[in-house]
Amino acid sequence: MKNLLSRFILIFFILVLPSYVFAQTTVTGVITDAEEGVTLPGVTILEKNSGIGSITDIDGKYSISVPSNATLVFSFVGYATQEVLVGNQTIINIQLEKQIELLDEVIVIGYGVQKKEDKTGAVSQVKAEEMGGGVITDAIQAIQGKSAGVLISKKGGDPNEGFSVKIRGASGFDSNTQPLYVVDGVPGVDPTTVAPEDIESFNILKDAASAAIYGSRGSNGVIIINTKRGSKGGFQIQFNSKISMDQVANKLDLLSADDIRNYAQGLLEEQQITNPQYTIDSVFNDGGANTDWQDEIFRTGITQSYNLNFSGGNEQSTYYASITQADWEGVMKGTSKERTIAKVNLSHSAFDNRLTLSGSMSATFEQNDYENYDGWDKDDILYHAFSRNPTDPVYDENGDYDKTQRVFNYENPISIINEIDNTRDAKRYLGNFKADLEIVEGLIGSVNLGYIRDDRENYIFRPSGLYASADNGYAKREYENNTQKMIDVTANYMKTLNDAHNITALLGYSWHESMTDGFFAQGRDPQSDYICADDLQTMNDLQYG
Structure with a gap:
């Protein structure tokens, strides 16, 4: 009896307590302009920190269901945002103030x-x-x-x-x-x-x-x-960390291995009417596996970002510096990216703030790992994952990649992901220096110097014999460099008359130069798959470009 009573109390709390804790309150109201009293259609109403939201209709009315402890945020373009705690209120009318x-x-x-x-x-x-x-x-x-x-x-x-x-x-x-x-x-x-x-x-x-x-x-x-340029005041330091995950929301509804076997069985029964000696092997080559090829190529993608920055300054000078590290793992296996960004901004004022000198430098280092998926070539992952028979295994009985051939252009997508190297190493640099001088009141002369350099190197290697069909392998190395230089000289005049009329004039000269150079070499039939694309001279068929 005691155990029965305990179970009853437990069931009561399981059923009743959540409905009390998470009770929803329906809040309605009208949003109007505080100055003119007119209703405002299209005002956004959001529950703070949850994303649950609504908007006002053509008459400025709204309705939203939220927990009683929720805070509603009312926002509209050109008006000051308001926040209201719901509490026991069911009708909340809001007057928004214009942000003049x-x-x-x-x-x-x-x-x-x-x-x-x-x-x-x-x-x-x-x-x-x-x-x-x-x-x-x-x-x-x-x-x-x-x-x-x-x-x-x-x-x-x-x-x-x-x-x-x-x-x-x-x-x-x-x-x-x-x-x-x-x-x-x-x-x-x-x-x-x-x-x-x-x-x-x-x-x-x-x-x-x-x-x-x-x-x-x-x-x-x-x-x-x-x-950001830093601010006048004491030393400040900030650290930001972010992480997120991605998943494929909807996969294609394709036939499973059991679906195909059932179809093959039906096909066999039809054939046995005229050919009673037929067996299942006469109409279908069963690979013996239950492979979901979409599950094999997809994964949970993870994105991580870490940023450290510090800033400060005084009446004449300010500084801002930061370093950011971000890593991406795509939802498709074999796709990833790493990026590191370092940046420094400096500024200095002189001659009673009539002269301002500012400059910035940044460097970005990025590594990419690619997969092809937008066509129907032998290395296109999605094409082969969608078309490959689910009765075929990923690996054969010897632990090697399964290379069953059923139709033309029929490859194992996992072997392509794991064995083909398709990467890029990129480096980007940016620097600029600017001087602004107030020559007379309202007339500012500026000189702006800029320099951009982008370097990238691509690396591709496919070992020989990877494909089920004839394949001699492939390797490619490519380098490209792009530089841009600029000089901008401007004189800008601005004058306001009687707080009602503005006179603006701009005179300038701009010089830009862009240069690109590069080189690539590729080859087929490597003498050794262990050397990869590190030494293209080992390729029996080498081409330069």
């Missing part, structure tokens, strides 16, 4: 700056504090969904695939729609060389008028990235 002070903010446009209230072109700004939320390990990922008219997408699961950015749609059929990136005044910089933790703000120039000063390079829009 936002109009005094300064945004970067081309070679100058402009107040938000004065801008006429399509320009948007995303600040560092707006980039929070989620695990962000790429600079472009930080502005995803933060600016209207900017579409950012990425081929999911592959850490080596970059982001595709389209500002106000594509510019043509099958054309390159990537915008021009300008980092600290230097155009043409790869945005992956900037750590998200180092970014102060993004300024996105969307229309032709705003980006015109960059010429044809800005035809697809311009994204200006300003990095």
